[in-house]
Amino acid sequence: MxxxxxxxxxxxxxxxxxxxxxxxxxxxxxxxxxxxxxxxxxxxxxxxxxxxxxxxxxxxxxxxxxxxxxxxxxxxSPRIQDSQGPSPQLEEQLQLIIAQATIQGMDQSRFQTLCTQIFSKMTYRPTHI
Amino acid sequence: MxxxxxxxxxxxxxxxxxxxxxxxxxxxxxxxxxxxxxxxxxxxxxxxxxxxxxxxxxxxxxxxxxxxxxxxxxxxSPRIQDSQGPSPQLEEQLQLIIAQATIQGMDQSRFQTLCTQIFSKMTYRPTHI
Amino acid sequence: MxxxxxxxxxxxxxxxxxxxxxxxxxxxxxxxxxxxxxxxxxxxxxxxxxxxxxxxxxxxxxxxxxxxxxxxxxxxSPRIQDSQGPSPQLEEQLQLIIAQATIQGMDQSRFQTLCTQIFSKMTYRPTHI
Amino acid sequence: MxxxxxxxxxxxxxxxxxxxxxxxxxxxxxxxxxxxxxxxxxxxxxxxxxxxxxxxxxxxxxxxxxxxxxxxxxxxSPRIQDSQGPSPQLEEQLQLIIAQATIQGMDQSRFQTLCTQIFSKMTYRPTHI
DNA sequence: GTGGTCTAGACCACA
DNA sequence: GTGGTCTAGACCACA
The missing domain is CATH 1.10.10.10 (Winged helix-like DNA-binding domain superfamily/Winged helix DNA-binding domain)
Structure with a gap:
């Protein structure tokens, strides 16, 4: 890496x-x-x-x-605890990013496309016991 | 405010x-x-x-x-410059957030729902001249 | 101090x-x-x-x-969050101490007296909002 | 065990x-x-x-x-020496635990109850010669 | 003036 | 051989 x-x-x-x-x-x-x-x-x-x-x-x-x-x-870590919902911090950070994206003129559809692209590279799957 | x-x-x-x-x-x-x-x-x-x-x-x-x-x-500002694409910084920050969300066990669909909720509060529309 | x-x-x-x-x-x-x-x-x-x-x-x-x-x-800190019950760590540490005290020949009554002495010096009171 | x-x-x-x-x-x-x-x-x-x-x-x-x-x-050991009083180390450790319990909002009565519970599991009795 | 970060280098406990 | 702790000293961002 x-x-x-x-x-x-x-x-x-x-x-x-x-x-x-x-x-x-x-x-x-x-x-x-x-x-x-x-x-x-x-x-x-x-x-x-x-x-x-x-x-x-x-x-x-x-x-x-x-x-x-x-x-x-x-x-x-072999298994990272998955929380029930989004942590408040994550939500706050995401709100700031979306605010900035919005003001930069990026609409929701383009943002979602970007998210999809990024998600497609994430192969981590939480292991449930 | x-x-x-x-x-x-x-x-x-x-x-x-x-x-x-x-x-x-x-x-x-x-x-x-x-x-x-x-x-x-x-x-x-x-x-x-x-x-x-x-x-x-x-x-x-x-x-x-x-x-x-x-x-x-x-x-x-009366009008904030809209850039062509996402700024590299924004993309980097978003990647980190999505990485953390993924590891926390949040799947893409839940993430998108969260994004949609946040977007629904964003009323800013860039003014085009 | x-x-x-x-x-x-x-x-x-x-x-x-x-x-x-x-x-x-x-x-x-x-x-x-x-x-x-x-x-x-x-x-x-x-x-x-x-x-x-x-x-x-x-x-x-x-x-x-x-x-x-x-x-x-x-x-x-102006106010430290009070948890509902004893944290598992605290309980584990206390168990070890009591085990050692027991083996050293200290009975429960002497242990409780010791606790009472120590508690009498603790003046911290959590502030509830 | x-x-x-x-x-x-x-x-x-x-x-x-x-x-x-x-x-x-x-x-x-x-x-x-x-x-x-x-x-x-x-x-x-x-x-x-x-x-x-x-x-x-x-x-x-x-x-x-x-x-x-x-x-x-x-x-x-067939018989572990019972000391006269609590060892200074034990007392120090207990003081730290009680300090933390106090700040966490646990009062003396709840602490004593916890001690009693733990003591009830201790069956060791020192052998006096 | 405050804590935060970072370096180069050392020694130590743990395994 | 590994991470953990500690030092002396420096520079920086924040306020």
């Missing part, structure tokens, strides 16, 4: 890293149970500090996207 | 303010050409520093959402 | 710090809304790194014990 | 193991003098390294909960 960081972005490095891994999980580039690179390895590959990678991994762990065990490092 | 800021949020105050005004424009709560409160007035109402409001207004101006003139203060 | 860290403890410094602040809130040594020392100040006072204090504050914030705003630093 | 380890827990495996054995002793699931599984056996059953089980057993031995001899392996 390819990760590219923008050093001059407003978004902190650890957050960019977190975002790209979340997308990687959703698209299936990172399969469930797949082992992530070690903190050290990824830091070296990306040319950033281990602490920064550490922070990204800690965040992902806290959010339930990955599990970390001291034996084998970090892995994509 | 009601604006509520979360002082303990991760999102900077000026950005929260900017976001709510953008949403206000999209929903029509703030009509095109409508006059915004003065920096001083809004700062006082919200109990925050004028510099913070100033920063939000500057950002909105730079993004084309509002126009500012010395005589009449800030107003919602 | 007095904070003393054991540099040779198994418990990480940031966690010791977190624990003592939690106890300070419960005993009332730190009142609701009370301002905590700045990250820098506390780090200097304790002779530890700012990052370590930062981590403790972040944890406390995440747990809802304090709020941090960029304007005035960290403050004890 | 059933032991379940959480591989992704913050608590080290050897400590989880130690804790569950302590609880087992207190509840009577592990009787005084009862033979524990061999290090090798338990490691295999739990799917963890023998070193990890070894570390847990060493800790339990050091704390006086079990005795180990080369011929018969590990056994629950």
């Amino acid at each position: 390819l990760i590219s960081l923008q050093l001059d972005s407003e978004i902190p490095l650890y957050e960019q890293l977190r975002n790209q891994i979340v997308i990687g999980i959703a698209t299936g580039e990172l399969a469930a149970q797949e082992k992530l690179p070690t903190v050290r390895q990824l830091a070296e590959d990306l040319g950033i500090n281990t602490m920064t990678v550490n922070k990204a991994y800690s965040l992902l762990k806290q959010e339930g996207y990955i599990v970390i065990d001291r034996r084998h490092g970090a892995k994509v | 009601l604006i509520s800021l979360q002082l303990d949020s991760e999102i900077p105050l000026y950005e929260q303010l900017r976001n709510q005004i953008v949403i206000g424009i999209a929903t029509g709560e703030l009509a095109a050409q409508e006059k915004l409160p003065t920096v001083r007035q809004l700062a006082e109402d919200l109990g925050i520093n004028t510099m913070t409001v100033n920063k939000a207004y500057s950002l909105l101006k730079q993004e084309g959402y509002i126009v500012i003139d010395r005589r009449h203060g800030a107003k919602v | 007095l904070i003393s860290l054991q540099l040779d403890s198994e418990i990480p410094l940031y966690e010791q710090l977190r624990n003592q602040i939690v106890i300070g809130i419960a005993t009332g040594e730190l009142a609701a809304q009370e301002k905590l020392p700045t990250v820098r100040q506390l780090a200097e006072d304790l002779g530890i790194n700012t990052m370590t204090v930062n981590k403790a504050y972040s944890l406390l914030k995440q747990e809802g014990y304090i709020v941090i705003d960029r304007r005035h630093g960290a403050k004890v | 059933l032991i379940s380890l959480q591989l992704d827990s913050e608590i080290p495996l050897y400590e989880q193991l130690r804790n569950q054995i302590v609880i087992g002793i207190a509840t009577g699931e592990l009787a005084a003098q009862e033979k524990l599984p061999t290090v090798r056996q338990l490691a295999e059953d739990l799917g963890i390294n023998t070193m990890t089980v070894n570390k847990a057993y060493s800790l339990l031995k050091q704390e006086g909960y079990i005795v180990i001899d080369r011929r018969h392996g590990a056994k629950v």
Whole structure:
């Protein structure tokens, strides 16, 4: 999986890293149970500090996207809890995006098409026990 | 229009303010050409520093959402440039949201329903010259 | 409020710090809304790194014990959400403590007396809205 | 006796193991003098390294909960020394738990009820010589 | 002036 | 070999 960081972005490095891994999980580039690179390895590959990678991994762990065990490092969570409805945060973010899209002159039909395109790349399917 | 800021949020105050005004424009709560409160007035109402409001207004101006003139203060832009396609930033943000929604177990149909609900509140229509 | 860290403890410094602040809130040594020392100040006072204090504050914030705003630093949360019942974690920890106490030969009556003593120092009362 | 380890827990495996054995002793699931599984056996059953089980057993031995001899392996101690009063560590841990319970909105009466419930499962009685 | 982020480098516990 | 913790020091965004 390819990760590219923008050093001059407003978004902190650890957050960019977190975002790209979340997308990687959703698209299936990172399969469930797949082992992530070690903190050290990824830091070296990306040319950033281990602490920064550490922070990204800690965040992902806290959010339930990955599990970390001291034996084998970090892995994509086997099963991520599916919530009943949309989280309020997600809804708020989506509202802002749609507001901006609307003002930019994008109508609902074009927006839906865009969503469909993006969805078609998401191969993650929640595992129900 | 009601604006509520979360002082303990991760999102900077000026950005929260900017976001709510953008949403206000999209929903029509703030009509095109409508006059915004003065920096001083809004700062006082919200109990925050004028510099913070100033920063939000500057950002909105730079993004084309509002126009500012010395005589009449800030107003919602009469017409906001409609771009040809989705801005890459918007697409990136949307991809992240959809990734998270997917992992949370939300399928495309539920997502589309949510979008439709949000769109139904957006009354902004771009003015074509 | 007095904070003393054991540099040779198994418990990480940031966690010791977190624990003592939690106890300070419960005993009332730190009142609701009370301002905590700045990250820098506390780090200097304790002779530890700012990052370590930062981590403790972040944890406390995440747990809802304090709020941090960029304007005035960290403050004890005005009102901490009271949950319906005991969290499973708390119950698990308590079970372990009681197991150890039992094996050490402490009977229930002595344990309850000890609890009563400790409770008598806790002046925190949750604010209900 | 059933032991379940959480591989992704913050608590080290050897400590989880130690804790569950302590609880087992207190509840009577592990009787005084009862033979524990061999290090090798338990490691295999739990799917963890023998070193990890070894570390847990060493800790339990050091704390006086079990005795180990080369011929018969590990056994629950026939009699665990009862100390005069609560160990300072236990008191500290209890104080932290009570602080957290208080802030969560749990009052003393509910806490005592919870303690009583937990105590009712503890069947360990120290043997006095 | 405040917390947030990041670095380079180190040591340690866990497994 | 792995992540976790900690330091000294720096720069930056926010207010």
